[in-house]
Amino acid sequence: MKINFQITDLTCDACISLSQAALKNLPGVQQVNIEPNGLTVVEADRPIDFEDIKNELARVGKTAEQI
Amino acid sequence: MSKITIPIRGMHCRSCEILIENNIKKIDGVKKVEVSHKSGRADVFFEQNTAPSAALKQAIQDSGYEVGAKGKLPWLSKNKYDYINFLKGAVILIFIYLIAERFGLFGISVNTESTSLMVVLLVGLVAGISTCMALVGGLVLSLAARHAELHPEITPKEKFVPHLYFNLGRIIGFAVLGGAIGLIGSALSPSTRVIGFMTVAIGAVMIFLGLKLVEIFPALKDKSIALPKSISQFLGVGREQKEYSHKNSFYTGALTFFLPCGFTQAMQLFAVSSGNFIQGALIMSLFAIGTAPGLLGVGGLASVFQGKQAKVFFAATGIAVILLGWFNIANGSQLLFQTKIDADQGEIINSTGIQEIRMTQGNGGYSPNKFTVEKGKTVRWIITSTNQFSCASALVVPKYGISENLVKGENIIEFVPTQTGDIPFSCSMGMYRGVIKVVEPGTTKKTSAINTNVPVAQAAAAPSGSCSTGGGGCGCGGARVKPSSDSTPVNATIESGVQLIKTEYSEEKGIFPNNFVVKKGIPARFEITAKDDGEGCSNSIVVQGLHDQAEYLRSGNKIIMDFTAEQNGDFAITCGMGMINWGKITIIN
Numbered sequence: 001m002k003i004n005f006q007i008t009d010l011t012c013d014a015c016i017s018l019s020q021a022a023l024k025n026l027p028g029v030q031q032v033n034i035e036p037n038g039l040t041v042v043e044a045d046r047p048i049d050f051e052d053i054k055n056e057l058a059r060v061g062k063t064a065e066q067i
Numbered sequence: 068m069s070k071i072t073i074p075i076r077g078m079h080c081r082s083c084e085i086l087i088e089n090n091i092k093k094i095d096g097v098k099k100v101e102v103s104h105k106s107g108r109a110d111v112f113f114e115q116n117t118a119p120s121a122a123l124k125q126a127i128q129d130s131g132y133e134v135g136a137k138g139k140l141p142w143l144s145k146n147k148y149d150y151i152n153f154l155k156g157a158v159i160l161i162f163i164y165l166i167a168e169r170f171g172l173f174g175i176s177v178n179t180e181s182t183s184l185m186v187v188l189l190v191g192l193v194a195g196i197s198t199c200m201a202l203v204g205g206l207v208l209s210l211a212a213r214h215a216e217l218h219p220e221i222t223p224k225e226k227f228v229p230h231l232y233f234n235l236g237r238i239i240g241f242a243v244l245g246g247a248i249g250l251i252g253s254a255l256s257p258s259t260r261v262i263g264f265m266t267v268a269i270g271a272v273m274i275f276l277g278l279k280l281v282e283i284f285p286a287l288k289d290k291s292i293a294l295p296k297s298i299s300q301f302l303g304v305g306r307e308q309k310e311y312s313h314k315n316s317f318y319t320g321a322l323t324f325f326l327p328c329g330f331t332q333a334m335q336l337f338a339v340s341s342g343n344f345i346q347g348a349l350i351m352s353l354f355a356i357g358t359a360p361g362l363l364g365v366g367g368l369a370s371v372f373q374g375k376q377a378k379v380f381f382a383a384t385g386i387a388v389i390l391l392g393w394f395n396i397a398n399g400s401q402l403l404f405q406t407k408i409d410a411d412q413g414e415i416i417n418s419t420g421i422q423e424i425r426m427t428q429g430n431g432g433y434s435p436n437k438f439t440v441e442k443g444k445t446v447r448w449i450i451t452s453t454n455q456f457s458c459a460s461a462l463v464v465p466k467y468g469i470s471e472n473l474v475k476g477e478n479i480i481e482f483v484p485t486q487t488g489d490i491p492f493s494c495s496m497g498m499y500r501g502v503i504k505v506v507e508p509g510t511t512k513k514t515s516a517i518n519t520n521v522p523v524a525q526a527a528a529a530p531s532g533s534c535s536t537g538g539g540g541c542g543c544g545g546a547r548v549k550p551s552s553d554s555t556p557v558n559a560t561i562e563s564g565v566q567l568i569k570t571e572y573s574e575e576k577g578i579f580p581n582n583f584v585v586k587k588g589i590p591a592r593f594e595i596t597a598k599d600d601g602e603g604c605s606n607s608i609v610v611q612g613l614h615d616q617a618e619y620l621r622s623g624n625k626i627i628m629d630f631t632a633e634q635n636g637d638f639a640i641t642c643g644m645g646m647i648n649w650g651k652i653t654i655i656n
Contacts, residue, residue, distance in 0.1 A: 006211075013131065015082035061081045067215045 003048055006067045007038040007057065015062065022060045026052060039067075068098060071111050071118040077132040078104035090126040094119055107136070144283045148378075153281055156382025163383075186391055187334060187350050190273075191357015193280075193384045194330035203323050203362060207233045210319060214311045232313045233320040234359045240321020242352035245338045249347020252339040260465070262495055265340045266399030272333040273392030280385030282378065324351070342495070421447045424503070428452045428459050428473055432494070436501025441508045442487050448480040448503075461495035470495070554580040556653065559591060566591040568652070572608070572620050574599040578640055581650020587635055593628040593652070597621055607643030610652055617643035 007019055016034045023032045023042055031043040042048070050066060057064045075087065084102040091100045091111060096119060099112040111123060124134050144150070211229040218225070255261075278284050324331070334354045338347035424438045428450055440446050452460055452473040460473040467482055467490065484490065484505040493500040557580050559566035568583045572595055585591045595608060601620030609617050614628040632638075632654040640650040 006215075012079040012083065014078075014086045015080060018082040018085055060085055065215065067211070 001044060001047060003042045003044065003050075003053070004067060005040055005042075005050065005053065006065045007034065007040055008063050008065055010034075010036065010038050010062070018060045019057060019062050022056050022062070023053065026056055040064075068112055068114060069116060069118065071113070071123075073109045073111065073123060073127070073134060074136045075102070075107055075109055075127055075132050076135050078102075078107060080104060083130075083132065086130045087127060087132060090130045091123060094122045094126055149281075149283045152378045152382045153283055153386075155379045156281070156384075156386055159379065159383045160386050184349060184353055187337070187353045188357040190330055190334065190388070190391070191354040192360065193357075193388065194354070195358030195361025203237075203326060203358070207316075207320075207362060210311065210316050214316070217311055228313070229311070229316045230363055232316040234355075234362060236317030236320030237323055237362075238320075238352050238355040238359065240318075240324055241355035242348040244321070244324045245335070245351020245354075246344040246348035248335060248339050249341050249344045249350075252342035252347065253344070255342075260403060262340050262342075263399045263403035265336050267396050267403065268399075269333050269336045269340070270392040270395030270397075270399060272329060272336070273395060274389050275392075276329045276333070277385045277387075277389030277392055280381045280388060282382065282385075330354075421445050423447045423449060425449045425451070426501075428462070429454055432459050432499030433492075433501045436499075437504070438502075439504045439506060440484060442484050442505050443508060445481055445483050446503070448482075450478045450480065452476060452478060459494045459499045462492060463495050464490060464492045466490050554582045554650070556582045556584050558584045559586070564590065567594065568592070569594045569596070570650075571595070572597045572599065572601065577605070577647070578608070578649035581640060583650075583652045585632060585652055585654055587632045587654050587656055590629065590631045593630070595620075595626040595628070597624050597626065601642075605642040605647050608640065608649070609643055610638055610640050612638045613652060 007015075010016060010019070016036065019040075020032045020034055023029055023040075026042075026044070026048060028044045028046040028048065029042055030045060031041075033041045042053070050064075054064050078084065078087070081104065083104050087102045087109060088100045091097055091102075091109065094113075096114045097111060098114060101110040102108070109127075111118070113119065127134055207230055210233060214229045324335075331354070334350060338350045341347050341350060422440045422444050424440065424446060426436065426438075426448065427434050433450075450462070450471075450473055452475050454460070454475070462471045462473055463469065464480075469480060469482070469492075471478060471480060484503070487505045487507055490503040490505060491500065492503065557568065559568045561567070566585050566589055568585065568591070570578055570580055570583075570593075572578050578595070583593075593610065593614070595618070597620040599620075600622045601607060605620070607617035607619045608626065609615055610628060610630075613630045613632060618626040618628065620626070635654050635656060638652045638654065639648055640652065641648050
């Protein structure tokens with residue numbers, strides 16, 4: 001299943017790769033695609049709670065918002 | 068435990084710090100790492116006595132950063148890929164140019180106005196996916212996010228709505244504000260010099276942005292032309308507005324006009340220099356339309372322009388922007404330092420002594436655009452405009468302060484050249500040019516016809532009175548002219564108590580007869596019958612000291628000067644400005 005959301009404080013490529021790595025840490029996540037404008041698609045084999053995503057991103061200093 | 072501090076450049080934010088920290092932590096023996104993007108340094112604590120320098124450098128480079136002091140980027144890139152990208156970009160650009168030329172795309176856009184507007188659109192497109200994207204994109208995203216927060220139930224389609232309002236506001240806002248600054252431009256009615264200067268400035272900004280885009284000058288990366296932060300904060304940019312509404316989104320979009328983005332500022336200068344509401348509005352709104360695809364992220368445009376291809380793409384656009392900037396500078400400097408132009412020689416059609424020159428203004432400039440006229444004689448410049456909506460329709464003659472917006476059909480500009488030399492003229496942007504060469508009377512090739520029309524002989528007879536050679540033109544009009552004459556003296560005849568003297572004016576002879584004797588204290592009447600129109604300086608006549616009011620010589624008119632002389636002596640008959648000495652009236656007892 002796909003989960004769409006927005007990362008609101010991306011400033012550079014580092015943020016993208018960091019967020020990507022953080023999201024891949026979540027169990028069940030298969031693929032993560034982050035656009036430079038923050039639009040993010042996470043593909044996972046299970047439903048993931050948005051709070052989990054938020055928490056995971058918070059660890060790398062990023063904020064996620066639902067769209 | 069030992070500590071080493073490594074300078075790192077290329078860090079932007081906290082994410083960069085984390086990336087580097089993670090990579091350095093993987094090195095054996097490293098106990099603790101503290102990276103700061105603000106100071107551009109990493110403090111590494113390790114067990115060994117000597118720092119694992121090679122491993123540290125590798126770790127930093129693997130994270131995509133470089134070891135070195137921040138802010139001291141080299142002027143020339145040492146990365147050969149930057150040059151390869153530059154060459155690739157140049158090749159692509161040449162390829163596009165050749166294709167466009169082959170399919171006659173340049174032929175279609177002969178109309179310069181649409182060409183320059185196309186350039187504006189292109190600049191907008193580039194800006195939308197580069198500098199403006201970073202600045203304005205963040206703004207619209209936070210707006211959209213707030214909208215989504217308020218309405219969690221909306222469909223993805225509806226989530227797009229704030230973006231649309233934002234861009235709509237941006238386009239309309241840019242049109243209105245662009246028109247406003249165009250009006251400011253027209254109110255200031257900048258001189259040709261100022262416009263030239265502004266055009267050069269636009270070119271300089273564009274070259275600067277282009278150089279930044281091509282990436283072979285890393286030192287420029289840190290430098291940017293931006294408004295002070297206080298201004299953007301004042302405009303509410305980056306301020307967290309809690310309430311979202313479509314109206315807010317719209318206005319925020321419009322207000323991005325004031326956001327410090329190099330491209331926007333270059334276009335604003337362009338709009339000001341247009342000095343016209345509609346032109347200014349067109350320029351700014353087209354720029355906003357150009358940025359819209361990038362800002363809307365249409366079709367994953369942003370992700371396409373990422374990675375390796377992006378660098379080539381930016382190199383190509385960078386070169387294009389540099390070339391456009393150079394084009395602007397060339398035009399602007401033409402306005403600043405108008406130089407001689409070689410082009411078709413326009414023909415002087417001489418009728419009734421006025422030097423008539425005819426020129427056609429079309430899409431591609433002026434034709435013919437080189438004329439030769441004689442000094443001191445009225446030039447009637449008839450310009451037939453075939454297209455009012457071309458840049459060429461704004462004609463300026465800096466030397467004479469002439470600034471005309473040509474309308475379709477015939478436009479007539481009349482002036483009297485007072486100095487020999489070149490009078491350059493051009494469109495207000497300096498792209499189309501021409502020159503009117505002013506020579507001394509009698510030196511044009513087609514002079515035989517002209518010369519007979521002017522009483523040059525008489526003018527030459529009074530060298531002391533003629534100051535036209537001094538270049539001051541009419542500056543000597545008030546000076547007394549030494550009376551002279553060359554016909555035998557004619558005594559006044561008395562008719563019903565009035566002394567009557569009669570003369571004629573003709574192109575061929577000037578005033579003839581030109582030597583009269585009149586008695587003091589008795590009313591006198593001087594009758595001048597004009598057989599031809601007087602032209603240039605000799606279009607009027609005075610008798611200095613007796614009838615100082617200039618009377619115009621018009622074919623078929625009879626001029627009557629009534630006076631009663633109070634003093635003995637010679638009084639000169641001259642042209643209105645005193646430059647041509649036609650004869651004298653001698654007063655006796």
